[in-house]
Amino acid sequence: DAMVIQNPRYQVTQFGKPVTLSCSQTLNHNVMYWYQQKSSQAPKLLFHYYDKDFNNEADTPDNFQSRRPNTSFCFLDIRSPGLGDTAMYLCATDFSSARTGELFFGEGSRLTVL
Amino acid sequence: SQKIEQNSEALNIQEGKTATLTCNYTNYSPAYLQWYRQDPGRGPVFLLLIRENEKEKRKERLKVTFDTTLKQSLFHITASQPADSATYLCALDSNSGYSTLTFGKGTMLLVSP
Numbered sequence: 001d002a003m004v005i006q007n008p009r010y011q012v013t014q015f016g017k018p019v020t021l022s023c024s025q026t027l028n029h030n031v032m033y034w035y036q037q038k039s040s041q042a043p044k045l046l047f048h049y050y051d052k053d054f055n056n057e058a059d060t061p062d063n064f065q066s067r068r069p070n071t072s073f074c075f076l077d078i079r080s081p082g083l084g085d086t087a088m089y090l091c092a093t094d095f096s097s098a099r100t101g102e103l104f105f106g107e108g109s110r111l112t113v114l
Numbered sequence: 115s116q117k118i119e120q121n122s123e124a125l126n127i128q129e130g131k132t133a134t135l136t137c138n139y140t141n142y143s144p145a146y147l148q149w150y151r152q153d154p155g156r157g158p159v160f161l162l163l164i165r166e167n168e169k170e171k172r173k174e175r176l177k178v179t180f181d182t183t184l185k186q187s188l189f190h191i192t193a194s195q196p197a198d199s200a201t202y203l204c205a206l207d208s209n210s211g212y213s214t215l216t217f218g219k220g221t222m223l224l225v226s227p
Contacts, residue, residue: 035217043203043217104160110155
């Protein structure tokens with residue numbers, strides 16, 4: 001089945017130790033998003049790729065980086081995680097420039113920073 | 115700044131009743147609004163989209179209304195079932211020039227047998 005797959009589902013890391021989360025999609029969507037969702041909070045957009053064009057949200061910390069080597073894959077790199085980065089990280093896709101697309105989410109990667 | 119408000123308290127209802135969830139927004143003129151369902155520890159799942167020129171949308175037991183004057187959307191689940199228990203998020207397009215969404219915190223719905 002076409003879907004959005006995130007790995008790992010659960011990641012525990014130490015303060016300051018870099019971590020990479022991955023997202024792959026078989027939907028052939030041209031837009032990929034990364035959201036951060038802390039406990040009982042709204043998903044917060046970090047950045048998105050429109051094809052190869054990277055779009056960073058103004059308040060996304062420099063600690064967060066992303067790569068999209070091809071249409072199917074996108075990575076979230078957290079260079080020096082802090083305790084406040086403990087959260088669920090959600091990858092989503094859509095095929096849209098028409099501002100009407102539903103988002104297809106993966107199951108998320110739950111990151112715990114100790 | 116843009117703000118989306120959903121009732122932070124959980125909504126408890128009995129099976130068979132209609133659940134009504136509210137999404138209010140300020141400092142916004144969204145072209146459309148979406149509703150998602152999120153189960154614990156999982157990613158959100160799209161339910162319905164309603165555009166600014168639509169008053170009401172239905173899908174099976176779900177109904178969404180959109181009042182751009184009141185800046186409010188109501189989400190109804192009729193004949194609710196325990197399996198409907200989840201958190202429901204509303205999301206609006208962010209007027210950023212891209213098709214990005216801004217989400218509310220969501221309201222947890224608990225349907226008891």
